[in-house]
Amino acid sequence: MRATAGGSSALLRLRKVSRTYGQRRALHPVDLEVRAGECVALYGRNGSGKSTLLRIAAGRDVPTTGDALFAGRTVNEDDPQVRARVAVVGDAISCYPDLTVREHLELVTVAHAVDDADAWIDQVLADRRLTDHARALPGSLSSGQLQSLLLAAALVRPRDLLILDEPEQRLDPAARVRLAELLVTEKQDGNAVLLATHQAELALAVADRLVALEDGHVVADGPPAAVLAELGVRHD
Numbered sequence: 659m660r661a662t663a664g665g666s667s668a669l670l671r672l673r674k675v676s677r678t679y680g681q682r683r684a685l686h687p688v689d690l691e692v693r694a695g696e697c698v699a700l701y702g703r704n705g706s707g708k709s710t711l712l713r714i715a716a717g718r719d720v721p722t723t724g725d726a727l728f729a730g731r732t733v734n735e736d737d738p739q740v741r742a743r744v745a746v747v748g749d750a751i752s753c754y755p756d757l758t759v760r761e762h763l764e765l766v767t768v769a770h771a772v773d774d775a776d777a778w779i780d781q782v783l784a785d786r787r788l789t790d791h792a793r794a795l796p797g798s799l800s801s802g803q804l805q806s807l808l809l810a811a812a813l814v815r816p817r818d819l820l821i822l823d824e825p826e827q828r829l830d831p832a833a834r835v836r837l838a839e840l841l842v843t844e845k846q847d848g849n850a851v852l853l854a855t856h857q858a859e860l861a862l863a864v865a866d867r868l869v870a871l872e873d874g875h876v877v878a879d880g881p882p883a884a885v886l887a888e889l890g891v892r893h894d
């Protein structure tokens with residue numbers, strides 16, 4: 659299965675990675691590369707293997723076969739280089755119930771020794787429309803605001819690779835537009851972006867390549883518009 663941009667400058671390189679859970683093969687061997695300044699989007703139905711692939715790419719799971727390399731080294735989320743350079747926005751919301759929105763972001767900036775953190779946090783809160791909720795506890799936020807907090811936590815820290823699992827979930831249309839703008843800026847800043855999405859419009863707006871998965875197989879790979887046409891997906 660091919661899902662490869664080619665070239666030698668890939669920041670993330672997955673070589674024939676597969677994942678089997680018990681008897682079930684969730685992911686068949688796949689090659690995938692993401693370069694600095696490039697966005698690759700994974701697209702497919704529920705259960706097609708997107709999150710499995712993202713977890714391997716983030717070093718949160720070990721492939722059953724194949725290698726996952728970040729900057730030439732096996733990806734492991736406990737590796738200090740991976741912790742310093744790979745930011746992950748998950749699909750599950752896990753927060754500290756007694757820490758405010760701002761305190762969550764402060765925790766991240768302390769962990770990553772971010773300079774001038776206060777100003778940076780202010781900026782990210784404003785961009786994500788969270789300024790008025792800076793002192794709120796997670797329990798009092800809407801699901802969309804929680805999703806924005808997850809995103810904000812990845813944005814207040816340094817990164818070379820941003821991995822996002824269905825970041826459009828729970829966001830309203832205006833917030834989805836801001837998300838697309840943000841991801842374009844990530845690429846312009848030279849960061850690599852790998853995301854899973856169910857939203858064709860988001861993939862069209864930000865992705866350089868779309869990799870379609872079905873039952874753990876790559877069934878199409880290429881420019882987003884061409885892949886969506888091949889899949890018969892209609893979009894606005």
Ligand SMILES: Nc1ncnc2c1ncn2[C@@H]1O[C@H](COP(=O)(O)OP(=O)(O)OP(=O)(O)O)[C@@H](O)[C@H]1O
Pocket residue numbers: 679682684702703704705706707708709710711
């Ligand atoms: N920890 C696990 N144990 C057993 N099976 C798993 C596990 N995680 C995922 N699977 C199975 O692997 C397959 C792929 O799941 P995955 O979460 O990667 O799909 P997905 O494309 O991200 O789906 P969604 O769009 O619903 O998030 C599914 O059949 C799922 O049931």
